[in-house]
Amino acid sequence: MATLLCAPLVAKTVDQMVREMAVAKGLGADLVEIRLDHLSVFRPREDLELLLKGRPLPVLITYRPKWEGGQYEGDDTRRFEALRLAMELGAEYVDIELKVAEEFIKFLSGGKPDHCKLIVSSHNYESTPTSDDLGNLVARIQAVGADIVKIAAVGVDITDVARMFQVIVHCQERQVPMIGLIMGERGLISRLLCPKFGGYLTFGSLDAGKESAPGQPTLTDLLNVYNIKNLRPDTKVVGIIGKPVGHSKSPVLHNAAFQSVGFNAVYVPFLVDDLPSFLKVYSSPDFAGFSCTIPHKEAAVVCCDEVDPIAKAIGAVNTIVKRPSDGKLIGYNTDYVGAISAIEDGIRGSRVKDSSISPLAGKLFVVIGAGGAGKALAYGAKEKGARVIIANRTYERARELASLIGAEALTLAQLENFRPEDGMILANTTSIGMHPKVDESPIPKHALGSYAVVFDAVYTPKVTRLLREAEESGATIVSGLEMFIRQAMGQFELFTGLPAPESLFREIVAKNSS
Incomplete structure (x- = not known):
């Protein structure tokens, strides 16, 4: 069975939830989760009839208590009554927490209707259990009579997700429907790769800020960026490794x-x-x-x-x-060719390009940063015949790279008053000025007057403070977007x-x- 795409509805009013159900359908959701605990006022029969009558999509009804990460603070009897009523009114899914699942099933007495699937869920807001503990948790959830097993846990490290994937695959082999999600940014891939590993459903919010749990992507991103409806077990996974990584295009x-x-x-x-x-x-x-x-x-x-x-x-x-x-x-x-060719083309502009001689040859090329990107630009500039200077906040790091490629080293502070000649090239390879700290620049504006060309590897935003001030100082600027492309x-x-x-x-x- 294909993984379902569920839109959680966390609006404060029933009328808004009804409107958002139509939005979810229009965006491409397969079902919606109605979070009753988020309603500021809830009148069980009247509101459930409004929510379920003429609904455009199947619904999952959740009434999450505070002790399991939800908003509801009353007694369980009222919750149980509302969930039973939702079943009677035709809800396709109802979610109940493992901690009270046995009690809820007894409360149903006559059993649940055949049309309704019972999701029994367990949430861990501190960490992800070990593989053995996850396996035992699945067994416990099955034992109480769940139609669908749901486990959500916080990811302390991205490797936590691999354990969840293993459990989902094992459940699929045994034909046990399972929702397994790792919350938080480190767990994002658990939501994106659900169809590959056989998760029963994944959640996508209607918009940023309308998530029902930390780390939920939007429906639009799931469908349009990650093409989630076309992911299969044989789909290869490629990706960007970083910290931070959320800004990446x-x-x-x-x-x-x-x-x-x-x-x-x-x-x-x-x-x-x-x-x-x-x-x-x-x-x-x-x-x-x-x-x-x-x-x-x-x-x-x-x-x-x-x-x-x-x-x-x-x-x-x-x-x-x-x-x-x-x-x-x-x-x-690939940074090496990407950055150096972008800077060369920035220098050449619209002039006829003579690829046999680099416009960097003989120029003084100042690299800010001694990390991976700094090494790539320093190496590339040196190969093209430039004289290279490495400037870094930590002088030792600058000196190490400088000695490696035959360059000079400076501290970032020394760069403020460094003006040996005009027509120099400056390349920032640090993350200074990257979103969200867009007001930062690696060097002050008064230090930019001697540079003919300024390049910034940062591409979010497209025009950083460094590039804006360099252009105001008369330099040709080259955006990090060119290197990125x-x-x-x-x-x-x-x-x-x-x-x-x-x-x-x-x-x-x-x-x-x-």
């Missing part, structure tokens, strides 16, 4: 590109704290490749079984591909073995940038 870009060429894969965000642990846990062939961003690019070099010579020379990997023949992890760096095209080709659809990439980025 990569899922929008790669998923649209995969669909355009008919490549059976989905691209998801992985909020990863510990890269070696993540790669070890998600080692199955299902997880076919990864983009690597801050702060994991350098660690990825050590984690890969083989590293492309350029990525090894740079000391940073931004793309990992799992080789199908033996499952080995192969590391590459070009490195992403390189990644796409590594993931798929197909040429990247450049016009589509540029169209999507233009549509989704601000």
Whole structure:
């Protein structure tokens, strides 16, 4: 059975819930969850009749108590009566908590109607149980008479999700319908990949701010970005590894590109704290490749079984591909070509391009940051014949990179008064100025007067404070979006073995940038 897409309704009034049911249907939901505990006033028979009469979609009725993460603070008898009434009025699903499930089933006395499926749920708002404990929990939920098992837990680490996937797959093999979700940003993939692993349903909110649990994506994103209705057990999983990762436009870009060429894969965000642990846990062939961003690019070099010579020379990997023949992890760096070519084209402008001589040759090229992206730009500029300076908040890190590639080192503070010559190039590779801290800049405006070209690897927002002030100071600016597009095209080709659809990439980025 295909995974169902459920829209939770958490409005304060019945009238609003009725309106939102129609919205959910229009957006593509398969059913709605009516959260009775969110209603500011609830009159059981009158309101349930309004909600259930002429409903455009099947409904799941939930009346969640405070002790299980809901809003209801009264006694259980009133809840039980409302849930029984919902069954009698035709609700397709009713959710009851494991803690009181036996008591509720006894309360029904004559049993539940055949048309209604009973979801018995367990929520853990502190952590995700061990594999054994999850298995035991499934058995306990089944034993009380559940038609559908539901377990939701908070993800402390993204590897917690793998345990939930294993339990869902095991339940599917035994034909036990199960909803298994990990709450919070680290658990997002549990919601996005439900159809691949056989989850009974997943939740998508009507809009941002209308979630019924932490970490819920919107219906629109599930359907339009992640193409959830077309995910199958054989769909490959690719994604971006980072911390933070929620700002990334990569899922929008790669998923649209995969669909355009008919490549059976989905691209998801992985909020990863510990890269070696993540790669070890998600080692199955299902997880076919990864983009690597801050702060994991350098660690990825050590984690890969083989590293492309350029990525090894740079000391940073931004793309990992799992080789199908033996499952080995192969590391590459597409930042290098993406950033350097974007800066070169920014310098050339509309002039005739002579690819034999780089416009970087002989120029003084200042790199802010000594992390993975900083290494890629420093290496690339050096290869093109530029004289390179590394500036970093921590001088030791700057000096290490400088000695590695034959450059000079400065602290970020020293950069404020660094003006040895005019016509220099500046490249920021740190996250300073990234959304939401858009008012920050790695160096003050008064220090920008000697630069002819300023590049910022940050692309959210498209025009950072650094770029805005550089342009006001008379410099040519190059947005991080150019690097993003070009490195992403390189990644796409590594993931798929197909040429990247450049016009589509540029169209999507233009549509989704601000």
